[in-house]
Amino acid sequence: MEVTAVEEEAIAMGIEPVRLPEGRRPLQTVAGGVLAGATFDVGVVVSFGYMLPDALLDMCTAGAINVHPSALPRLRGAAPVVHTLLGTDEPKPLLPAEQAASACGVTVLRVSPELDAGDVLAQELHRPTPADDVASLTERLAARGGQLTAECLVKLREDLAAGRPAWSWAVRQSSLSERCGCDAAGRGFTVAPKVSQADGRLDWGTDQFATAAGLVRAVRALGPLGIGVRGVLEVAGGDAAARAETDQWGAGLALGRRVQGAELKLVAVAAAADQNALPPELAEARGLAAGTLAVTGPKKAPQLWLWCADGWVQVHEAQIAGRGRMSIPELVRALGKRSASGPGALLSTSPAGP
Numbered sequence: 001m002e003v004t005a006v007e008e009e010a011i012a013m014g015i016e017p018v019r020l021p022e023g024r025r026p027l028q029t030v031a032g033g034v035l036a037g038a039t040f041d042v043g044v045v046v047s048f049g050y051m052l053p054d055a056l057l058d059m060c061t062a063g064a065i066n067v068h069p070s071a072l073p074r075l076r077g078a079a080p081v082v083h084t085l086l087g088t089d090e091p092k093p094l095l096p097a098e099q100a101a102s103a104c105g106v107t108v109l110r111v112s113p114e115l116d117a118g119d120v121l122a123q124e125l126h127r128p129t130p131a132d133d134v135a136s137l138t139e140r141l142a143a144r145g146g147q148l149t150a151e152c153l154v155k156l157r158e159d160l161a162a163g164r165p166a167w168s169w170a171v172r173q174s175s176l177s178e179r180c181g182c183d184a185a186g187r188g189f190t191v192a193p194k195v196s197q198a199d200g201r202l203d204w205g206t207d208q209f210a211t212a213a214g215l216v217r218a219v220r221a222l223g224p225l226g227i228g229v230r231g232v233l234e235v236a237g238g239d240a241a242a243r244a245e246t247d248q249w250g251a252g253l254a255l256g257r258r259v260q261g262a263e264l265k266l267v268a269v270a271a272a273a274d275q276n277a278l279p280p281e282l283a284e285a286r287g288l289a290a291g292t293l294a295v296t297g298p299k300k301a302p303q304l305w306l307w308c309a310d311g312w313v314q315v316h317e318a319q320i321a322g323r324g325r326m327s328i329p330e331l332v333r334a335l336g337k338r339s340a341s342g343p344g345a346l347l348s349t350s351p352a353g354p
Contacts, residue, residue, distance in 0.1 A: 019035060035056070035059065038059055039059055039060075039061065040059055040060045040061070041060065041061050041062055041156075042060050042061070042062040042063065042064065042065065042153065042156060042166075043056070043057065043059075043060040043063070043064030043065070043111070044064065044065055044066075044067075044149060044153075045064055045065070045066045045067075045111060046066070046067045046145070046146075046149075047067075048066075049078060051113075051115070052064060052111060057111065061166075062156060062160075062166040062167065063110055063111060063166070063167075064110070064111040065108055065109065065110055065111065065121060065149065065152060066108070066109055066110075066111050066116075066118070067106065067107070067108055067142075067145040067146070067148070067149055068080065068106070068107045068108075068109060068116055068145075069081050069105075069106050069138065069141040069142070069145065070084065070103055070104065070105060070106075070107065070192065071103050071104065071105035071106075071107060071123060071125050071176075072107045072109060072116060072120060072123070072173055072176070073116075073117070073173040073174075073176065073190075074103035074190050075103050075190055075191070075192040076115060076116035076117065076190070076191050076192065077115065077116065077191045077192035077193050077194070078192065078193060078194040079192045079193065079194050079195050080103075080192040081134050081137050081138045081141065081221075082134055082192065082195050082221045082222070082225070083103075083192040083221075084103055084104045084128065084137070084192075085128065085132070085133070085134055085137065085217055085220050085221035086209075086217055086218060086221045086222075087214075087217055103190070104125065104126050104127060104128055104137075105123060105124055105125040105126050105141075106123070106124055106126065106141045106144050106145040106148065107120055107122070107123045108120070108121045108122040108123070108145065108148045108149050108152050109121060109173075110167060110170060117173065118173075119167065119170035119171060119172055119173070120170065120171050120172075120173055120176060121152045121155075121167060121169070121170050122148040122149075122151065122152055123176065124144060124148065126140070126141060126144070132220065133220040133221070133223065133224050134220065134221050134222070134223075134224050134225060135224040155169065195222065195225070195227065196227075197227055199222065199227065200218075200222050200227040200228050200229050200230050200265070201230055202215075202218070202229050202230060202291075204289070204290040204291040204309070205290075209229070210290050210291075210308055210309045211308055211309050211310050211311075212271040212272070212308040212309075212310055212311040212312065212313050213271060214308075215229065215266075215269060215271075215306075215308050215313055216269055216270065216271050216313060219266050219267070219268065219269045223266070223267045223268060228265035228266055228267050228318075228319075229265065229266045230263045230264065230265045230266070230321070263320075263321040264293075264318055264319075264320060264321075265318060265319050265320075265321065266306075266315060266317075266318050267316075267317040267318055267319065267325060268315075268316040268317035268318075269306065269313045269314065269315050269316060270313060270314050270316060271311065271312075271313050271314075272311060272312045272313065272314060275311045275312065278312060279296040279297070279303075281294065281296050282294060282296065282305060282312055285307070288307045289307075290307060290308055290309045291306070291307070291308075292306070292307040293305070293306055293307075293315075294306075294307070294312075295332055300329070301329065302328060302329055302332045303328065304318070304328050304331065304332060315328065315331075316328065318331055319331075320334060
């Protein structure tokens with residue numbers, strides 16, 4: 001069994017023995033197995049993903065606490081950071097636009113029979129930065145969550161030493177309703193279900209992420225997880241003969257041709273800061289369908305652009321299905337090398353030049 005970071009740190013601090021459950025159903029057998037007869041002051045659960053059995057919780061005199069990367073009761077569930085960045089928690093009840101990020105935060109709570117519904121011991125709100133993706137935001141919330149957990153354990157020790165009940169300062173989640181955008185009775189909590197490859201499949205005609213801002217959010221949320229954002233793309237036009245006479249790619253690859261036989265997965269994109277200050281080829285483009293690709297710039301340093309429902313985004317990293325991640329020059333070359341004459345073709349024509 002792989003050594004976990006917690007086990008490594010415990011051994012380094014001289015906390016032994018470290019006892020680990022084994023077998024295919026470790027949670028169902030742990031109370032009668034490696035921990036049989038044991039008692040503990042408190043349990044701490046982080047990024048575990050399973051409900052703890054009562055037999056295990058009963059071993060902990062003060063119960064167990066959990067760290068959750070959202071401002072509960074918003075975004076209960078397995079993937080709160082992803083859904084924070086996706087914005088799928090918005091607009092949920094009662095939040096004005098300027099508080100749209102209010103679901104983002106970290107909460108330390110008591111473990112309860114209902115998922116992520118226990119009394120809150122500590123909570124901080126955090127606003128994602130424009131540069132945040134799921135990896136950077138998770139790292140920042142995890143670091144702060146660890147600090148808050150340590151502070152809660154110190155307060156628990158003080159409570160017990162003073163003869164007060166454990167967790168005397170805990171508050172019910174319903175009391176955080178106004179702060180977290182729920183109604184006065186605590187209703188309006190939202191869920192953050194686990195995401196899968198299917199969540200990265202984009203329908204340009206109907207998807208909420210077909211806008212420039214929405215696509216950037218989706219790629220930031222799903223790209224670092226290896227899911228990315230995938231969709232059927234088109235390529236914008238330009239005159240092949242004209243491109244052959246210049247060192248520019250022109251405004252695109254093949255007007256109106258469908259990308260066939262393979263998916264293009266977007267890994268890193270950025271919305272154009274000023275849609276009015278684009279390369280001339282893009283600014284002059286009219287009547288494009290969402291999902292249209294265009295290439296600008298010199299052949300040795302091309303730029304790849306994607307038209308969304310309301311503007312252009314620049315593609316910084318992507319990959320063709322079944323292949324590894326590519327730089328933009330590599331990707332443009334790969335796209336151009338595909339021929340439309342055979343099965344599984346991706347593009348119809350090749351850009352001129354090496």
